[in-house]
Amino acid sequence: MAKRKPQPDEPLQAIAPVRPPLRVLILYAMGQLGWSLASFAVGNLLIYFYMPPEQGQAVFPAFLFQGPVVGVLTLIGILSAGGRIFDAVVDPLVANWSDNANARVGKRRRFMLLGAVPFALFSTLAFYPPESAEGGANFAWLALVLLLYYFFFAFYVIPYNALLAELGHTPADRLRISTLISITWALGFVAGNSAYALQGVFENMGYTPLQAFQRAVTLLNIVALIFMLLPALFLNEKRYARQSKSDHSIGFALMAVLGNRNFRWFLASFLLYWLALTFIQLGVGFYTTILLGLDKSMAFTFSLVSFAASFLLYFPVNLLTQKLGKRKVMLTAYLLFAIIFAILTVVKSIPAPKEWILYGLGIAAAFPLATFGILPNAVIGDEVEREERENRRQMAGMFFGVSAFTMKVGVSAANLIFPSLLLFGKSIDRPLGVQMTAVAAIVFCAAGWVAFRNYRELA
Numbered sequence: 001m002a003k004r005k006p007q008p009d010e011p012l013q014a015i016a017p018v019r020p021p022l023r024v025l026i027l028y029a030m031g032q033l034g035w036s037l038a039s040f041a042v043g044n045l046l047i048y049f050y051m052p053p054e055q056g057q058a059v060f061p062a063f064l065f066q067g068p069v070v071g072v073l074t075l076i077g078i079l080s081a082g083g084r085i086f087d088a089v090v091d092p093l094v095a096n097w098s099d100n101a102n103a104r105v106g107k108r109r110r111f112m113l114l115g116a117v118p119f120a121l122f123s124t125l126a127f128y129p130p131e132s133a134e135g136g137a138n139f140a141w142l143a144l145v146l147l148l149y150y151f152f153f154a155f156y157v158i159p160y161n162a163l164l165a166e167l168g169h170t171p172a173d174r175l176r177i178s179t180l181i182s183i184t185w186a187l188g189f190v191a192g193n194s195a196y197a198l199q200g201v202f203e204n205m206g207y208t209p210l211q212a213f214q215r216a217v218t219l220l221n222i223v224a225l226i227f228m229l230l231p232a233l234f235l236n237e238k239r240y241a242r243q244s245k246s247d248h249s250i251g252f253a254l255m256a257v258l259g260n261r262n263f264r265w266f267l268a269s270f271l272l273y274w275l276a277l278t279f280i281q282l283g284v285g286f287y288t289t290i291l292l293g294l295d296k297s298m299a300f301t302f303s304l305v306s307f308a309a310s311f312l313l314y315f316p317v318n319l320l321t322q323k324l325g326k327r328k329v330m331l332t333a334y335l336l337f338a339i340i341f342a343i344l345t346v347v348k349s350i351p352a353p354k355e356w357i358l359y360g361l362g363i364a365a366a367f368p369l370a371t372f373g374i375l376p377n378a379v380i381g382d383e384v385e386r387e388e389r390e391n392r393r394q395m396a397g398m399f400f401g402v403s404a405f406t407m408k409v410g411v412s413a414a415n416l417i418f419p420s421l422l423l424f425g426k427s428i429d430r431p432l433g434v435q436m437t438a439v440a441a442i443v444f445c446a447a448g449w450v451a452f453r454n455y456r457e458l459a
Helices: 022-050 075-100 107-125 136-167 171-204 209-234 250-258 261-291 298-312 314-324 326-345 354-364 366-391 396-422 432-452
Strands: none
Touching: 022 075, 022 107, 022 136, 022 171, 022 209, 022 261, 022 396, 075 107, 075 136, 075 250, 075 396, 107 136, 107 209, 136 171, 136 366, 136 396, 171 209, 171 298, 171 314, 171 366, 250 261, 250 366, 250 396, 261 298, 261 326, 261 366, 261 396, 261 432, 298 314, 298 354, 298 366, 314 326, 314 366, 326 354, 326 366, 326 432, 354 366, 366 396, 396 432
16 A cells, blocks of 8 residues: 655654754754854855955965956955855755755755765865966856855755754753854854964974965864764754654745744844854954954954853853843844944054953953854744744744845855955055944944844744
8 A cells, every 4th residue: 555645744753753862962063063164264264365464475375366346346255245145045945955855864964964075075175276376267166166165055054954943842942952053153163263373383384374274274174074974974863853744835935934024023133143243254364463463373362262251151141041032132242242343443543452452352252152153043943933833834944044045145245345345455554444344344233233123032
């Protein structure tokens, strides 16, 4: 007798899923460390590599034309933004494929298994241009590599993120998982920033700055791949994840998700947050060397201080969230983020040792980083549950896919705007462009605060 086809609301598991124990959640969180680290180089070091700071002699050869094209845009800005836009378009497609999939190993794990290796590979190849000087071959190579990188980025990350809502059976569970993956994301980010320090280590071993930087990126991506494979290989998705069969078309799923007015306010604030965060991620090397006048290795120190301090605030942020709610805590974080960028705009004129200022800014950034590291994913998970409660539709992949789309639009815009602002000056004698990036980030934070005021939490 032929098996009856599962209906949309039927669970995929043979038995009811159970709440995952802490060891399973830690295994899941290791994947976040992996993809955070694998995405760091392309997301944060590409402009540093292809349009490096001017500190006397060039840090790296000029692989791409350094001047403006198409008005005030730059080649690296166009490529970075174009790759992110392509990624944003792919996100809903992968989300829908993942929601509708059914595989013996688990519908999310199958994507993660297939995406991990090429994700790490193309993250590395982006820093190995075929020509040693400016040329069209480098532009074409980087364009192709970035398209492939962003496709496999989405192929791994969107299904991975969907598991957060499915492994978190209650709002408290989702907050717990969000806290864990925030910790591992931060570890991946700090490890990524070690590229600056590793470059110095390899230079001291006799390698040129170019060779040293490439070896640092390669080493970090090998580590990233190992962590990405851990949940892909060993997480028992069908035992712990709450999943239902879905056969919604991508158009229907998108309309359902975007029809949630409350979720749209979150998306608006999420877009603006990522614009601001990407500016500080892209700018940390410039802020450290140009505005503070410190060695490039101090960029790693800033990241280490800020994220180490944010770890200390994870428990207080959880307590504050339980007492005040996600909305109030996130609104406070937006304001603090804006204040940090305001200080950066005038930091050159502050009469204090620049190392102290660096440490102070790193500590001040701890609360916003802890808040934004924990709460957005928990908010998205809450909206997944709201959809299940009100409409009996399980669309975890699409909710996280649309959120990722929004994030990448913000990151794309930042990658386009940031290098254009640098054209106004990115040297110690002409720092106006670097200062303008901080002013732009203040505007983004203020607008994000206004948008999130309209969000209403799940009761």
